[in-house]
Amino acid sequence: MEKIDRLGWTDGISFSAFGVRLGIRLNDGSLLDRIRTFIPPGSKPANSPVVDHLYSLMTGRETRAKVRRFNLLYSGAGRLARTLDLEEALAALESDLGLYIAEFARQRLFVHAGVVGWQGKAIVIPGRSFSGKSTLVAALLRAGAVYYSDEYAVFDSLGRVHPFPRPLSLRSKGDCSVAHVPSESFGSSAGIKPLPVALVVGSDYAPNAKWRPRTLSLGQGVLLLLNNTVAARNRPKAALATLRRVVSDAKIIRSKRPEAEKTAELLLQAMLATGRPE
């Protein structure tokens, strides 16, 4: 770490996110505005230079012709990226920063899931990459739901889900390219208040699938969420206690799903069946 400390840092920011204090230092201050967009919603700037974890981004500048300068990204003392493409280094920083906060957040539990609000209650759609969460969230927004997150369901200790409204990451078919689309593009606003969870939906997209929801028990619902919990291994006790509260008043269903628009319609019908809206 001492070697990295000596590299000549000119600028940096520190902030606190969900109880984790983080710092990012740079040798190029012009990147600060870009890096501020990586900071998750709900974070606060910190004045203290003491942080729990420090990222260091050394951008490679052209000095002499025919000399390639790599962009280097460090997470603590470990090197995270060494690349000639600055965008790659920035993407790695954004990805790892989000993951670090999700794993070590002290006040919240992060579950990899899409979340929307509907008449004062939340629909949570846990799932791994490529399960079609963001597409389904986008369809629900078009149907009038309120946007909470397409990446993480952020739960407090009472089991309520908080907004984590970053632009939706929508992949184009057939490749890995991702478009970041604000929720307003779908005619939806972002939620403000924490919501109790009314519906937890385990679903994977399958072409021509029929929607045949199977109701799961509360315990199986907890396992469904735990299977997508970032800090499942770090904090299993807190995770189980929080998730138990999340599902306590929720209906939990699982099914292969058809196209997103059709599924969104079916989910909103299921929400009506879960009880009186608040």
Add this chain to the structure above:
Amino acid sequence: MKLPRARRDKLVIENLPEETLIYDLERDKAHCLNRTATWVWQHCDGRTTVRQLSARLRQELHPQAEEELIFLALEKLRKARLVEDTTMRIGAEFQSRRQLTRRIAVIGGLSLLLPAVVSIVAPTAVAAASCTTAAGCLADPRNINLCCCDVSPRKTCRTNGKCTGNAC
């Protein structure tokens, strides 16, 4: 035959109204025990015999419940490593789940008593996270299993769990 002793060390236990959630800190596995499995697990004290427990089972859960239900629960608990003696051999009187299911299907309400233990391996932080950018997928080698296939010499995209062959 005596019941094995239930494992208590290095477990996180969370009780639900009808089920029990158990996190195994040694193996990073989480289990969900239904009512019958929970009931049997709670009675695994290393002293009580299966015969004694089956009498209690009939008193407390269902008058027509059979001893096989206990053997079936023990087998599931053993596989989940929630009892101390994981090498125990279930007696000859134990029948397969299918045989047992067939038998109890004719007894109303008894199928609800079938013991069930659902297990998952708890994800690592990286496994639970999304790879949201193609650049991030390439830049972070830990993402390879999430959205890229590591096909040398070029990484290629993975869509809906399948390698597409397109370069990321």
